[in-house]
Amino acid sequence: MFKKSMIPLALVAIIAVLSLLVAGCGEKADSKELKIGANFEMTGGVATFGQSAVNGIKLAFKEANTGGGILGKQLSLVVADNKSEASEAVNAATKLITQDKVKAVLGPVTSSNTLAQSKIAHENKVPFITPTGTNPKITVDGGKVQDFAFRACFIDPFQGTVMANFASKSLKAKTAAVYIDNSSDYAKGLAEFFEKAFVAAGGQIVSKEAYLAKEQDFKAVLTKIKATNPEVIFIPGYYQEVGMIAKQARELGITVPLLGGDGWDSPKLVEIAGAAALNNGYFSNHYSSEDKDPRVVKFVEAYRKEYNQSPDALAALGYDAAVMLIDAIKRANSDDPVKIKEALAQTQNLQGVSGVITLNAEHDPVKSAVVIELKDGKQVFREKVNP
Amino acid sequence: MRIQTKTDLASLACGLTLYALLEGLILADIIPPYWQLNVIRVCIYIILATSLNLINGITGQFSIGHAGFMAIGAYMSAIMTVKLGLPFLVAILTGGLAAALLGFLIGLPTLRLSGDYLAIATLGLGEIIRITILNISYVGGASGFMGIPKYTNFTWAFLLMLFTLFFIKNFVNSTHGRACIAIRENEIAAEAMGVNTTKYKVLAFTIGAAFAGVAGALFSHNFYMAHPTSFTFMQSFDILTMVVLGGLGSMTGSIVGVIALTGISAYMADYPEIRMIIYALLLIVLMLFRPQGLFGSKEISLRIFSRLTGGERRGAAQGN
Structure with a gap:
């Protein structure tokens, strides 16, 4: 059988590639929608983190949308799974930015996936906020602040x-x-x-x-x-x-x-x-659901109502990342990614669930941490530590 | 022999036409970047799948450490371009050679094992490579090798894929390839007929490893970084799945397997929750109804097409 030529191989490849193409085309832009991408770990090693974060983001978007949306548009979230793996994170980011044409990206959760995404975002000049990527290199690499990289957590x-x-x-x-x-x-x-x-x-x-x-x-x-x-x-x-x-x-x-x-x-x-x-x-x-701060209480209540479980820190940070983004778009008064990025860099005294968020020159938030004690499987708020 | 050269030339022409077509579409921006990335992925995985098929399908040695060789290629090539500033071609060659050398060294002792034992040894090998890399801070350790320039484009990926396909096809058709098939069919009989089984097993293993290294080089220069999590045994299983789905021993099968699975993965990107379920269901259904894979050990041959078109195409293709 191997004596036969390779032409059939090529034919198979042609058919397959063409069918891929058909799927690639036919995307329509809806001007009533403001598309935001979410590149998260929906499956794989740290899937619970990714899913919590997406839940938090969805809640924030829902609240913003019921309040009339922003810039007269409804926020819509496009979720892409990166399978908790770096090369898939690049893939997902490329899809979100180039195909879905999102104005900004939220995620991913882990530092290495975030670093993998960073190049794509910078090439296409689209800002991203990682809720939980704590590695310092995400925002500052080689002594240089990464323009389009932001985070919602401390390092x-x-x-x-x-x-x-x-x-x-x-x-x-x-x-x-x-x-x-x-x-x-x-x-x-x-x-x-x-x-x-x-x-x-x-x-x-x-x-x-x-x-x-x-x-x-x-x-x-x-x-x-x-x-x-x-x-x-x-x-x-x-x-x-x-x-x-x-x-x-x-x-x-x-x-x-x-x-x-x-x-x-x-x-x-x-x-x-x-x-x-x-x-x-x-x-x-980053936060405790036991915290008696009124903002936290309100968030926990809304989250319980929506998902019937108590929000972990990933959900809170996902929520905060979304709040940061919404705030920036409002202040920029534009959905242009570069303007959103400029507004994000100036985030100040923003009331988030995980504390008051002010971004420093390195795009890192300055905010408090909490220490949580585990008692019979329950998380008990122990103390709050300010920076 | 002449007929084979002719058909080879015809296939080459076909491949280059396909290349020109796709490159044209990419240059004209008809293929959006996300699908470009997926087309390049398909090319890379075709190199991986066909090279694994050479080991698993053609020679019948059950190896599941392919991601390890891929990692060697990815990291060696990245060292060449990032740390030493050498051109991409040199990096690809070094990646392939390093993986081949390792494949040779590892193949000598492990290929004396067979069946399950070989599978476990190669699985272990893949993990050893990954964990070794994880602990070398020169290449970034756990945080991965950052700052790799993006040299891989469609041209590199496609031409290397074409080269791989031709190389492996002609290898299989050669004396050496026949010896490999003989080993797959019955090792003892092959040995009795004077085939040096160890030599051919190691040869196939080394060639397979070399191409995995080349694919690794393309991989790391496509995603800006090489990260140990990209080369876990799950990666090896993914490649193996593609090979088994298409049919062990069938090169066209491997190609279809790659395209099918990459396609599903890309199409389903919008529905992450059910992606893995569909993926798994497909495999279960396939294994229930067609355990030998889509193509079994057959190739899509010209004969099938000439039957469909009444024999005209066959003459035309040979005349080209």
């Missing part, structure tokens, strides 16, 4: 520092162990600043260990950590592994407080670890 150094201060001041810990997800820049960033601040506060890091995402058995390393008798263990990873680590640590009789960052914030954490294992666990976060 890694701040979170690491918050937890270090919490460990040394509130928990009065003198020694700490650090157990890092070596495959995540986010975890490495948090750990670095935790160590710095903890040592500066007079503490001592007695043990430093690492794991890789998707590992299952952590007992060997946990036994090693236990032998060094730390007063707290800092585990700045994502909920999947953290859940298993917490469970296995308690099984080994490690009772000291476990600390972490916003990667812990998922209902899945409790499902995986079990409520009891997480007692005496604390993590820093």
Whole structure:
């Protein structure tokens, strides 16, 4: 059969490509709509994050639309899935910007996917706001502020520092162990600043260990950590592994407080670890649904009504990112992406759910963090830390 | 032999015509950027799928570590262009050669295994490559290799795809390729007939790895970055799915598999919630009704078309 020529191969390719083309054409622009793209992790490793964020954004858009929309137009959200993977994030961003012709993009959740999207956005001069991409490189790369990149969350150094201060001041810990997800820049960033601040506060890091995402058995390393008798263990990873680590640590009789960052914030954490294992666990976060601030109360209520569940930080940050964008479009009084970008850079004293948002010259928000305690599987608001 | 050269030339002409057509459409902006990206993706995945087909379908060695070789190509080529400032062609060649070298070194010991054992060994290999890269900060470690220039365009992707197809087709038609098929059909019989099975298995594995490396180079220079999460075993499975969907041992099958799955993925981009369900359903249905894949081990041959057109096209194609 291979003696036959390659012509058929070519024919197959022609047919297929042409059919792709047919699908590519035939897009109509509706002038009554203002299209905003959402490039999120709807499937894959961190799907719960992506879905929460999209829920938050949808809520903000709904509120804006019932209030008459902006610039006389209704906001419409075009969601694209990046499958929690960097090259797919590029793909999704390209689709949103070049095919759906969105005026701005919200997302993605993780730093690496956001960095992957950044080039496309800059080439096409479309601004984007990542709700939760905490890597400093997103907004400032090589000492240069990235014009079209914005974020709605604080960056890694701040979170690491918050937890270090919490460990040394509130928990009065003198020694700490650090157990890092070596495959995540986010975890490495948090750990670095935790160590710095903890040592500066007079503490001592007695043990430093690492794991890789998707590992299952952590007992060997946990036994090693236990032998060094730390007063707290800092585990700045994502909920999947953290859940298993917490469970296995308690099984080994490690009772000291476990600390972490916003990667812990998922209902899945409790499902995986079990409520009891997480007692005496604390993590820093962007907001707490237990916060008694009236804005937070109002948001939680609206969200519960819409989705019948309580909003996690991702939902709150998604909401805030959308609020930032809506505010910028209003101030720009235009749906031109470049003008939106200019207005975004001047965001000041904007009342968001996760605090009062003011963007600094690096396009990073300056706002407060909260420390959350886990009690029998419930998130309890512990304290608020201002920058 | 002459007839084969003629048909090869005819196919080449056909391929170049297709290239000219698509390039024309791209230049005239009739194909929007998103679909351009998908056409390039299709080209890259055709290189990956046909090269994996050479190992899995033609030689019958069940390898599922293709993403690993792809990663080697992606990172080596990125080092060449970003760190050393060399031209893209050199980067592609280096990527391919590095992957081939690794394929050769790994193939020697592992190809003595067979069936499930080989599958597990290659799966492990792919993960070893990925995790090694993850821990080398020279290439960005966990945050990925950033700042790769976008050199891949339709021309590069399509011409390299064409080259790959010709290379593998002619390899399969050669003495070496026949030996590989003999190994697939019955390794013991092949050995009894004097085929050096280890040599041919390693040869096929090395060639497959080399093309995966080339595809990796195109991949990283298309998406501005090389990130370890792009080269997990899920990537290997995706490529394998395309090959199995089209039919193990059929090159045209692989091409159709790639186009079908990339197409579904692109069409369904607006419905992320149900995309994976449709994708999975399609595979289940296919495996239930056609476990040998769309094409089995057959190719879409000229004969089918000449039958449809009453034999005229066959003469015309050969006359070209």
